Amino acid sequence: MTLTIRRCMAVLAAAVLVAATLVVGNSVHAQSTTPVRVMPLGDSITDGFNVPGGYRIGLWQNFLSGGQNVDFVGSQSNGPASLGDRDHQGHSGWRIDQLDANINNWIRTYTPRTVLLHIGTNDITQNRDLPNAPNRLAGLIDKILAIAPNTYIFVATIIPAGFSDAQIRSYNAAIPQIVQSRANAGRNVFLVDMYAALTTADLADGVHPNATGYGKMATAWYNALVRTPGSLLGGGGNPAPTSTPGPTVTPSPTGTPNTSPSPTTPPPVTTPPPGGGGCTAAVTLNQWNGGFVATVRVTAGSAGTNSWTVGMTLPGGATVTNAWNADRSGNSGAVQFRNVSYNGRIAAGQSTEFGFQGTGSGSGIAPSCTAG
Numbered sequence: 001m002t003l004t005i006r007r008c009m010a011v012l013a014a015a016v017l018v019a020a021t022l023v024v025g026n027s028v029h030a031q032s033t034t035p036v037r038v039m040p041l042g043d044s045i046t047d048g049f050n051v052p053g054g055y056r057i058g059l060w061q062n063f064l065s066g067g068q069n070v071d072f073v074g075s076q077s078n079g080p081a082s083l084g085d086r087d088h089q090g091h092s093g094w095r096i097d098q099l100d101a102n103i104n105n106w107i108r109t110y111t112p113r114t115v116l117l118h119i120g121t122n123d124i125t126q127n128r129d130l131p132n133a134p135n136r137l138a139g140l141i142d143k144i145l146a147i148a149p150n151t152y153i154f155v156a157t158i159i160p161a162g163f164s165d166a167q168i169r170s171y172n173a174a175i176p177q178i179v180q181s182r183a184n185a186g187r188n189v190f191l192v193d194m195y196a197a198l199t200t201a202d203l204a205d206g207v208h209p210n211a212t213g214y215g216k217m218a219t220a221w222y223n224a225l226v227r228t229p230g231s232l233l234g235g236g237g238n239p240a241p242t243s244t245p246g247p248t249v250t251p252s253p254t255g256t257p258n259t260s261p262s263p264t265t266p267p268p269v270t271t272p273p274p275g276g277g278g279c280t281a282a283v284t285l286n287q288w289n290g291g292f293v294a295t296v297r298v299t300a301g302s303a304g305t306n307s308w309t310v311g312m313t314l315p316g317g318a319t320v321t322n323a324w325n326a327d328r329s330g331n332s333g334a335v336q337f338r339n340v341s342y343n344g345r346i347a348a349g350q351s352t353e354f355g356f357q358g359t360g361s362g363s364g365i366a367p368s369c370t371a372g
Helices: 003-032 055-066 096-110 121-125 130-147 165-184 211-226
Strands: 036-042 070-072 087-090 114-118 152-156 189-192 279-288 291-300 308-313 319-324 327-329 334-338 350-359 368-371
Touching: 036 096, 055 070, 055 211, 070 087, 096 130, 114 130, 114 211, 121 130, 121 165, 130 152, 130 165, 152 165, 152 211, 165 189, 189 211, 279 308, 291 308
Parallel strands: 036 070, 036 087, 036 114, 114 152, 152 189
Antiparallel strands: 279 291, 279 368, 291 350, 308 334, 308 368, 319 350, 327 334
C-alpha cells in the first residue's frame, strides 16, 4: 500500500469517527430535550387554593434552576405568570374515591412518567369512611400501576390541619407501609413526608398552606425527586396502554387481596326519598377554632331532579371562602348554592354532595332545598 493511500484511509477513518460522534451527540441531546411529564395529583392543595398555583410555583422554579426539563400535565390549569407550566390534576374538595373514579382516563390521556400524589384531607374533613381510607389510597396507587407499571409515584403524607390532628396522624401512619410494600415488589413508589415539612403556622386558613407553606411543599417534592433520578430522566412518560388492564388489587382490612375490578364511577348514595317531587339537604360540619368545612348532601324526592338550589343563612361572622361541586351566590348571611353541569340531575331517592369552607363558626346552619 502506498503512502498516499494510507494517508487517504487515515483521513477517511477520522472523518467517519467525527461523524459518528456528531450523530451520538445529537441523539443524546435530542433525548435530553424531551420533557418528562409530571402530574401533580390531588385536591385543592394541589390546585393551589389561597395561592393560585400553590406548590407548583416553587417546584417549577426549582426545576428551572436545576436544569430539569419537565412538562406538568393534567386537565386543570391555573397559576401566575411565574409558573411557566400551569397544568395539573388538582380538584378542590375531592376525596380519594373521586380521584380513583377518574384516574384511568387521566393516566391514559396524559401518560405521566411521574405522579405527585397528595390526597386524603377531604376524606378527613368530610368524615368519609376513615377506617378504610388507607386501603382506598392503596387501591388508587395500584390502579395507576396497573395502567402504567413503570410510573414513578411519589406519595405524600398529608399536611397538618387546624383540626382532627389525631385522624390525620392515624391516616398518615399507614402510608409508609403502603409505599414500602410496593417498593419491595419492585414498583417505583416513594414516600414524601409532607406532614413533617409543614406546621399549622404555615396554613392560611387552617387547611390550605400560605405562600410559605406552599414553598416548603415545593422543596419537599423537589428533594424527593432529585434523590430519585429516574423520575426526572429518560424523557416523556409511559406509552399509552393498548389493552384494558386487569383487575385492581386492593388490600382489604384483613390483608387478603381483593381482586374485584374497581368501578369507573363512584357508587350512588341512596337514602329514603323525601315526600313529593322536591329535594332535601342535610349538612355535616367539621369545625376548628376560627373555621369550618361543611359537606351538604342533596337528596332527590320521588320524582327526581333536573336541577337544585340549596339556600341557608350563615351565623353572624361566618364567611364562605371556597366551595366545590356547586355554584355559589353570596359569601355571608343568606347564601345560595346551585348545581353545576354534572350534578343537577339526581334520580329519585338518590343523592349528590357539595361542600364549602368558611371562616368563623358554622353552627346552626339549616339548609333548604328547591328542585327544578
